[in-house]
Amino acid sequence: MASDSDSDEDFVSYGTPLEPLEEDEPLKKPVPLHEQTVKDEKGRYQRFHGAFTGGFSAGYFNTVGTKEGWAPSTFVSSRQQKAEKHHVRPEDFMDEEDFGEHGIAPKEITTSQEFSSGRRDEIREKARAVNAQAALIPGDTLLEELIAPARLSIGVELLRRMGWKEGQGVGPRVKRKARRQQTDGGSRVYGCVLPPAGSEDSEDQDDDEEFAPEDVTFAPKDETPVDFTPKVGVQGLGYRGLDPGMALLGRGAPEHIDLFRPQSEARSRLFGGAQRGSRRGGVAGQAFGVGAMEDDDDEEVYHRDSMSRYDTVLGGEEPGDGLYGWTAPQQYTKKRDKSRDASYLGKILEGFTLAQKPADEKTIFPPPDLPRDYRPVHHFRPSVDVSVLSGVSPALAEALRASRGHMVKEEEPQQGGRHQLDSGRRRTLLGEDALQGPSSVMELLRPEDRQRLLNLRGSSNVPSTKTTFLVSHDALQPAGRSAVGGSASCGLQQDALAAWKGVQTSSQTFRPFEKNPSKQARYELYLNRLKQGDKDALEQSLDPAVTEWERSRERDEFVRASILYRPSSSSLSSRFTSARQQEDEDSVEVSRDQEGDVDDKQAAVNMKMFGKLTRETFEWHPDKLLCKRFNIPVPYPGSGVVGLPKVKRDKFSVFNFLTVTESRDSSAPPNPPEPGKRSRWDVSDQKKREEEAKKNDPLSELLSAARNQTETRLEQTSVPALPAPPTSSRSSSQTPDQRTEEETKSEEKREEEEEEEEEESRPPMDLFKAIFAGSSDEKSSSSSEGDSNDEEDVKDAGEQPLNLFNVASSSVASSSAVASSSSAVSSSVAPGQQTAAVSSLNSTRHIKEEEEEEEEEEFGPKLPPPSAASLSTEKARGGATSLTEEHKPRKRSKEKKHKNKKQHKHKKEKKKKKQKKHKHKAKQQKKSKKEESDSEDDGGGAGHVSTEELLKRLKHVRSHETW
């Protein structure tokens, strides 16, 4: 073994130890040379590649020379491809073995340049100089030398130049002093290491103690600075804790207790203090006993303190012993003259001379005397009225006042320091451009809201905080209002004007009419005019080439779009950067079939009329895998849809938004979610249950309440937004691939049934007359438009004309396709009409309607579909339908009783009956389902029929059927 147990930590063993020899063992035959193998550290056999081609370890897994291995590259350089100068370090060709301990470039801890002695490597420098001359650019390396990073402070650098080395003290070299210090290291040493003067003093006295050659000097010991760390902790003075150095080295404690240098002694020991005491392993110290394994029992186990180790007199240290201490510096400073101190010459650097005069001492001024009645409490000065300050936004003034307590007057911005400038003023001083967008949050608010806020504050606070900014808005609005007549659309125009006026932002992100570029251009023109505050913006920006009807429609659209996307968002957007790339997807997925309204279903449930009224059937696509697992054929083999089929909608279509409020207006407000609807069994504990039966789980309640709300809203918003065309055309157009042949067949059959059904359910002719005598002359449709629009118009004509969203949905068809169709219309319209339309630019809604009527007369009225007729019939005679309504439940209940009686008889019988009934019912259901969908489609066709009407119609159909 290379090491014994004692010196285990001192030696490192290399190589594998030889096996211990045994006497009686026969001598092994040495392994012949050709059988000796070389293995790497993992025991793998290593191939020898030849001494000059890599030796034993060549390349990654000995791949040198093989196809996969490393091969020297050849130098290739052409005019097109100049060979780059490769900076290849030798390390790039080394593997870990080379970096290993025994490799050619071992990576081990070495002294860095910083800690090496300051001697310059002259040979290297010379070599560098030669290299610099030989380099492509002479003096190339000069720059590197010039701009070398400073590693050391200038003081250290200077000291080094003067011959100082790290670890030495600073000062003149001494003779034998260092030795002496080491010998009497045990004596009491306080404070710093001996200064040069003192050491020279003492030098004479013990000259003869040891032999020391005269010309050998030692550097003074390094000083350790006085440590002024404040006392933390609650230990007593002088408490040191367990010093690991002391404890492990087993140094006993009999030392003087030094209050002022608790740590420095240990440090001085680190700096090369004497090695004293016996070296002993293990922890030792006060309160640590002697272990059983330790042989020196004579050491004191318990700490003993004696008074002799304390100073009894304050400052009683005799100064003559040549020691500096904390307690007695003044005698030395008096005794020593500075010239002598300065006469110490180390090695005076070039360009330096010794100072003749000592440097002036720094005068330290005493702190000022505080007046007797000084109280260290600061009072803020009373705040300055904001109204005095003009040009500062009220919010800013408010903030400033709150933060600083006073404000700087505008006239003297220089007097207040730079901290008293606000950002705006600093900006003007610096000559920067004004920030785009609003400067305060207040400006983002709508003018009315701001006004209200200000009023609120004004009533409580300073009354005169209104700014010019506000006043301008106030002035603008009434002026605009008064200028134009009180019709609703004009009011809206004014709103739009108020909203857009003065908006500077040019970046207009929202483009509602993107599909129709010319229309979009007109819209932007309109917006620009609005921004300039042009009151006639709308009329001027409309296309004069289209009919009046078209124009009025477009006018409504523009006004509405401009209000919907009022520039409050654009003013906000000036604070944000808009996305570089627009999202391609500007459409949202909406499930194609929406569940019907809850209200009529609720009514049906209340009447216990389960069945058609409460049943809804959707097309639903199970996952292919699910069908496979259930062992059934895939119902829709070609479809890639999973779940309810979805339809893509334009995300930003104006019409998505336009229909919203109408349905809200026309239908009854959503019923608040019933308490019974909430999920209420979020109960985990049996005992809790009793309490929570009364008090529902708040979270789930909240959740379900929120969900209910969104649900109702969703239904309201999305139901009318459904596309209008009737069933057959819809399904064929939207899912052409999904439809199987069976379906089409059944569809045909159904359509036949439907027709029959219609025949049955069609009301008598006089009803039609009664309706259309009233409605047809009022409104009808152009042939190019869907029937849905007429119905809407029929309804809208009767209903509130003030609702702006209604206006849009009535006059505007569903998409831009309408625009094209309407342009076709315009071409066919007589030109005389156009001129007339142009002349009446400021037409009110009434005039517009009249004009529309004229148009209708041109195209002629068209008969609405029968279902619509029935609808209007019902509308016309509300009493009749209510009558049928009353009849129905009674009849239903009768029916049910009858059924029940039948069911009484016997179970088996019942089952048979049931099955029969099912067959019958299935038929019926088919029919009724068709009907339902039919009527639903009517609802969809009407687009915005109110829910009550829907219900009525449903019932009407139903009652016809049951009769």
Add this chain to the structure above:
Amino acid sequence: MAFPEPRPQLPQLPQHLLKTLDCQQGAVRAVRFNADGNYLLSCGSDKSLKLWSASRGTLLKTYSGHGYEVLDADGSYDNSQLCSCSSDKTVILWDVATGQVTRKLRGHAGKVNCVQFNEEATVILSGSIDGTVRCWDTRSRRFEPIQVLDEARDGISSIKVAQHELLTGSVDGRVRRYDLRMGQLHVDFISSPITCVCFSQDGQCTLSSSLDSTVRLLDKSTGEMLGEYKGHKMKGYKLDCCLSSKDTHVLSCSEDGHVYCWDLVEGSLSLKLPVGKAVVQSLSFHPTETCLLTAMEGRVQVWGAEPEETEEDTVAT
């Protein structure tokens, strides 16, 4: 054969208490028969699922691995696997014999109220308070569900599978029936939050209990109401209802500590079974015999048509 057909016996009702199992697992959230009715599963609020012998009433195995109380369980047709769902949002597929977790299915956003195997135990269907039904594949190693049915607007409270149909009851007051073969979804509006849904044994009707203390029997194909059963109290808790094994009676738990049993056809109350003082939380009817399980607090009770002693007597004589 000259013998006349035996007169069909009057349908018997499980009115005699045969056994009481003290499950020792906290409140029993659900009790279920296995596919053949020889074993029963009890879901405890102490995160454990226990398997019992129904005839002897002995504990066979305890399955632990859930992180919160177990809310529902189901056994596969071949008795080789169990599935259970829990408030910890997971569904666990168990191996019956070893009691090991075969698969732990995560994905629900809330506690999972109900779980069901399909007929061949190839799919686990779980309904959660997050309003989704997730269809998990037991055959593959995928951890995502095959399909998520998110049509419900509120939590799913109950789910049943019969052949190719999936019946879900939701707190939004709707019973949804997914017909996989037809590719259709039928939504029946009940208006009150649904607590439990069932198929009838003949597969022609659906039974749904709701929080307006009503159990309704609806025609499956049309959605018309065939019967309405009232008298019990179901106002706040998710309690079970079921049909008897021969579709003769409708049974429902009640908050007043009884199990109500109505004649299916007449709609009249034929039995009011006093179970205890607390809420009867769950019940399960034997698939073939007249045997009923009820769960109240920490106990599971087994009810039969005839008291056990007399049965033995009749066998002896």
